Amino acid sequence: MDGTFDYLIVGSGSAGSVLASRLAEAGKRVLVLEAGGTDRRFFVHMPLGYGKLFYDKAVNWAYKTEPDPGLNGAQDYWPRGKVLGGSSSINAMVWIRGHDSDYDDWQQVSGSSHWGAEAARAAYRAIEDNADGADAYRGQGGPLHIRSGQEPAHPLVKPYIAACEAAGLPYNPDFNGPVQEGSGIYQLTIKGGRRNSAARAFLRPAMKTGRVAVRTRAMVTRVLLEGRRAVGVEYQWRGKTLQARAGEVILAGGAINTPQLLMLSGIGPGAMLAGQGIEVALDQPNIGQHLNDHQGINYTYRMNVLTMNDILRPWWGKMLVGMQYLLTGKGPLSVSINHGGGFFKTDPALDRPNMQLYFQAFSTLIPRADERPILSPDPFPGLSIGLSNCRPTSRGHLELASPDPFAAPRIFANAFSTNQDVDEMLAAVKFIRRIAAQTPMADLIAEELRPGPQIATDEALIDDFRTRSGTVFHPSCTVRMGSDPATSVLDADLRLRGIENLRVCDASAFPTLIGGNTNAPAMLMGWIGAERILAH
Known part of the structure; x- marks a missing residue:
């Protein structure tokens, strides 16, 4: 990929696509690396094509959890998007912001009003192009069309x-x-009878500006560190090991892939990483913890x-x-x-x-x-x-199964x-x-x-x-934002404490799990996250 990039985003999902769009709008040059392929697939764009994508490993990480005592010993199946648009390209398209008090929780845990209910409401109104028109809550004229409820x-x-x-x-x-x-x-992310994913609404228009470069089927295997400073990533593409560098690295791979990549890079619980033979760059015990899901x-x-x-x-x-x-x-x-x-x-x-x-x-x-x-x-x-x-009190975690970046992590859902x-x-x-x-x-x-x-x-x-029972596909909080370093990984500006030039902007950064579907809050994370990144 030619040129110098201000930002390198790992992952083109709900948060990553919005983030790339907003950074490009601000005149920044952005490189997006996506492990999956193109979203130009018939069953991705056909809304009820969901059923065809549910088990399709061509667009789906198709994770399985460890046997879960809370589910009578069953392994749960966790589909996650592996395609442009991420899980917004394979989900059921329900547009739910969450309760206002969810964002009061975010403000309290993060210690910042930038994530509070008032800020969230304003951001959603700017994001939305709601077919039912604008009011004090709904937005109209934004980049994301929402089908009428x-x-x-x-x-x-x-x-x-x-x-x-x-x-x-x-x-x-x-x-x-x-x-x-x-x-x-339900209001749905559907436009003109076609799925309105984050890739369709945000990433593809941003690519047309000439300021966003996207490489698909680029499997990022580790963050490149110089001391305690992130300078880029290493990735596999067409059988070759390549590197990409940028002014700042932003991980947006989601609640499973982001903590896995951090751990592969030596950032995570030190004893577990050492047990996998990975050199510890930063002993951060909260990475992979606090897993919360509906x-x-x-x-x-x-x-x-x-x-x-x-x-x-x-x-x-x-x-x-x-x-x-x-x-x-x-x-x-x-x-x-x-x-x-x-x-x-x-x-x-x-x-x-x-x-x-x-x-x-x-x-x-x-x-x-x-x-x-x-x-x-x-x-x-x-x-x-x-x-x-909506607000389960059970918490799970994930850890590396192997130092092989192509091996799925071990997911302990710990349901009920x-x-x-x-x-x-x-x-x-x-x-x-x-x-x-x-x-x-x-x-x-x-x-x-x-x-x-x-x-x-x-x-x-x-x-x-x-x-x-099983997941309804909303894993979150595994690299959570918070004001207390003892229970969180990121500060309120999504910076990973202890590593310079490295941020996380996806559902793994949620301070708490939203009471509702998580596609909208993940896009919100990208929208407000861009504001916090550009402010620094």
Whole structure:
């Protein structure tokens, strides 16, 4: 890559793409190195192509955790984006900012108002081009188009919302507005019937300025250090070992890849690194720690009315919706896997929702077991109501499995390792059944398939969610920002303490896990992160 670069960004995901765009807008020259390939793939841009990408290692790191006692000994599957746009190119496209108080937490932990609720709200309004127009919360005219939250994806969304209201959860027209609690329709990062990833909205326009160079399939293997100063990175590309240098190195590989790269570079828990034969450049015990993630589960029903299974399962249905999408950009393939959702409290005394709902007008109980599995609808009319916890108290960690940079790290999710998380999930799954028992949903349900009515006692319900739960793909906090050096790695300007010219700007830097989907907060990290970087 020719030329001199002001900044070198490792990773082109939700944060990295936004960061590259904003730095280029400020006149800086930026080099982005991405381990994955191009996002110019049909199933990346088709919103419901999500099911095809879920296990596809061409665009997906496809991690597995260590066996987890909290999940009854199961290994959980953690898809992460390995493609331009990162996980924003393979996710379910739900646009949730989080509760205002989440950013109060960020301000408190980071010690800086730059990460507080007021700053976050202003940044989101600048980021967004919301199809529902601008108001005190929503933004319009920004670089990221957000599909309207007023467009139901399926007729069953309406009875779902009515059942939630009957269960005591009111309709909420905008989860990103003044109130998060309630049920409704999600805003989605979709534009013109196509996925609106961070690469599409930010990185590709930035590349057209001539100030951003991108190299794909560039696997960064270590940060180059001169003493305690980062000067560049070493990476593998087309069978060659190369180096790239810049005025400052910014890691944006995400909550798994960023701490792994730091540890490969000798920055991390000293004893663990020494045990792997890696020379310790900085003994920083918090790297790879504080891993926080949302755990989710689906309750699945056989319906006595048609669902998306009936059109997406048969060959003729696939052909019909495929032609509709190719000719018009509309139809079932042009929307997300999540057609509706919501937020609720398992205890009315709580000051903010602690659970998130997901409504899906199809079901995937019967997996494909071939060499390239996909999420395939069941051969009967099925529907799922899922949930995830918003603020779990369980913490995991990750560590190197090997000094080989191409070996996946060991991920210890440590799900449901606190009584609070277990108690909250128990109350939450009971609320799913309460929703399903309300008219008009109850009139449309033929039977509960998972877990099934025979799972009725608290002990059985707990065993079921330990057996069937898993990540909802929001790992965070593994290189966290904070004002206390004893419990954090980065300062409020994303600088890694103890190493000059090295910053981290991605979900690993989150001070705490946001109560909701993490794509929006990761983009926020890139947006505000650019401001903090340019300020120095």
